[in-house]
Amino acid sequence: MAARSLGIPVVTTFHGFTGGGQRNRAYEQLQRMAAMRAAAVVAVSNVIANDLKAFGVPHDRVFHLPNAFAPSDAALARDEARRTLGISPGATAIGWVGRLSREKGPDLFLESLRLVTTDYGLVDALIVGDGPLRQETEALAATVSTGIRARCVGYLPNAGALIPALDLLVLSSRTEGTPVTILEAMAAEVAVVAYTVGGIPELLGVDDGYLVSGRTPASLAAAIGTALDDPTDRQQRAKRARQRLAQHFDTGEWIARHIAIYAKATGSSPLPR
Numbered sequence: 001m002a003a004r005s006l007g008i009p010v011v012t013t014f015h016g017f018t019g020g021g022q023r024n025r026a027y028e029q030l031q032r033m034a035a036m037r038a039a040a041v042v043a044v045s046n047v048i049a050n051d052l053k054a055f056g057v058p059h060d061r062v063f064h065l066p067n068a069f070a071p072s073d074a075a076l077a078r079d080e081a082r083r084t085l086g087i088s089p090g091a092t093a094i095g096w097v098g099r100l101s102r103e104k105g106p107d108l109f110l111e112s113l114r115l116v117t118t119d120y121g122l123v124d125a126l127i128v129g130d131g132p133l134r135q136e137t138e139a140l141a142a143t144v145s146t147g148i149r150a151r152c153v154g155y156l157p158n159a160g161a162l163i164p165a166l167d168l169l170v171l172s173s174r175t176e177g178t179p180v181t182i183l184e185a186m187a188a189e190v191a192v193v194a195y196t197v198g199g200i201p202e203l204l205g206v207d208d209g210y211l212v213s214g215r216t217p218a219s220l221a222a223a224i225g226t227a228l229d230d231p232t233d234r235q236q237r238a239k240r241a242r243q244r245l246a247q248h249f250d251t252g253e254w255i256a257r258h259i260a261i262y263a264k265a266t267g268s269s270p271l272p273r
Contacts, residue, residue: 009039009265014048016177016198018103032057039265042258044178045199063261066202068254069183069245074161081165085153091122092228094148095166095190097159097181098173100131105172105195107133108217110140112172113148115221120228123148128162130155160184168227168234172220173197182209186245191238193223203249208241 003010012035017028032055035041041062043049049064076084087093094113098104106127113125125148127137137152144150156162160181163169169185169192176198183203185192192209194200204211210223227234 004037009267010037011040011042011262011265012038013042013044014052014177015044016048016175017051018101018175020102040261042261045176045202047198048177063257065254065257065261066199066249067178067180067183068249068251069180069187070251071187072161074158075164075188076161078164081162085126085162085165087124087126087165088122088149091124091149092120092168093166094123094125094168094170094224095128095163096126096170096172097128097163098171100127100129100133100137100152102133103173103175104129104131105174106137107140108172108174108215108220109170110137110144110150111217112170112220112224113144113150114146115218116148116224116228117146119147123228125150126166127152128154128156128159163190164188166190167231168193168224170220170224171195171200173200174215176200178203183245183249186238186241186249189235189238189242191227191234192241193220193227195220204241205244208237208244210237 019025032052035052035057038061041052041057042065043052043062044065044067046064049062052062053059082093096106096109100106127141141150141152163184169190171179171182171192171194173195174197178199182192182194182200192204193212194209195212195215201211210227212219212223
């Protein structure tokens with residue numbers, strides 16, 4: 001409102017809607033209403049873009065622009081990352097990274113591990129993150145008794161640098177935008193299992209990861225089992241995902257698109273479509 005009163009164009013970016021309680025849903029409705037008056041609205045996934053258009057945001061002001069990613073020099077080597085996380089030597093490491101909240105689905109991840117019954121040798125399952133469901137998540141991790149060592153390691157600064165320690169990254173989110181964690185895994189050549197929510201299918205093709213259409217622990221467990229069954233296929237998918245990252249999620253194009261959107265918002269030039 002202050003910007004509009006001064007004649008300054010507003011550009012806003014939507015990274016996702018989490019739903020949840022009544023207060024949070026009210027805030028999200030206010031965000032949608034504010035977007036109606038914005039000069040340009042960036043949506044990081046087609047799902048978000050379509051939501052905003054359906055709400056009534058003018059179509060010509062909504063721009064679909066997924067997140068981009070540049071591999072960081074801060075990423076640790078695999079052996080160092082595994083030592084940092086305390087992963088047992090020779091173990092297969094499955095990781096989950098995110099805020100411990102309902103929309104991120106840590107419960108779905110741990111419930112799925114309880115259904116992975118095939119013997120894969122020593123398996124470490126790590127939950128990296130903190131949040132309101134920390135206590136419940138730790139209690140649920142203690143019930144995973146299939147031979148998988150599940151544990152919460154808490155919040156770690158720059159957790160993305162530790163992803164090379166993993167053999168498999170699992171996202172069990174109930175809702176998502178365009179998760180940077182997946183981009184970090186793609187850069188590290190770590191295979192990904194994830195539900196097909198939000199912008200995740202835009203990041204990974206069917207041959208680049210393990211996409212799960214069902215929103216159940218059983219469907220997630222089946223995909224995890226498939227990934228663990230065939231290490232060669234898992235590594236090939238991870239390699240293709242890294243190539244896809246370089247081809248489609250380069251930061252140079254992402255920056256250029258943002259500059260063009262800002263130029264259109266200020267009326268200085270038309271947006272190339």
